[in-house]
Amino acid sequence: MPVLIENIIEIVNVAIEMMLVFLYFSLLSKAKVNKAVLYLSYLLSTVILSATVLLTDNILVYLITTIILISSMFFICYDDSIRHKIFWNILFLLIISISEPIVIGLLCIANMGTPDEFLESGLGRYLGMVGTNIIYLWLIGLMHRIINKKNS
Numbered sequence: 001m002p003v004l005i006e007n008i009i010e011i012v013n014v015a016i017e018m019m020l021v022f023l024y025f026s027l028l029s030k031a032k033v034n035k036a037v038l039y040l041s042y043l044l045s046t047v048i049l050s051a052t053v054l055l056t057d058n059i060l061v062y063l064i065t066t067i068i069l070i071s072s073m074f075f076i077c078y079d080d081s082i083r084h085k086i087f088w089n090i091l092f093l094l095i096i097s098i099s100e101p102i103v104i105g106l107l108c109i110a111n112m113g114t115p116d117e118f119l120e121s122g123l124g125r126y127l128g129m130v131g132t133n134i135i136y137l138w139l140i141g142l143m144h145r146i147i148n149k150k151n152s
Helices: 003-028 035-055 059-077 082-109 115-120 123-151
Strands: none
Touching: 003 035, 003 059, 003 082, 003 123, 035 059, 059 082, 082 123
8 A cells, every 4th residue: 555545544543533532521521722722732633643653653652642642632621620630531541551452352353463463554454443443432432421420
């Protein structure tokens, strides 16, 4: 597959992941900034994370960038107590850390290859991207339902 198409797929994946982050935070807390600032922060975080994905192969750099972006977005754009902000951030990081092994396990069970092959490229990688985003969305919805039941 041409590099340009692979890069576009990576950028679209990052944009969807960041959209899910904003959905998660929007379901948990009220935005303290107007929609223009919210959209600008979404766009900026997508650009930063996309650049990180495209320019480095180091998973640690990607993880640290993700943690910094998610935390700073929530602390800057949403209104909640410090304790809740820290808790919601940690909870989302747990969602991330749970989703990827589930998808990798399912792909291994489906005999799509080894985990190392998924991380490299090809169909397994793209299925992993889609599967991870679906599980993110499912876990975000589940968290929202649990929290709404407790609040009501």
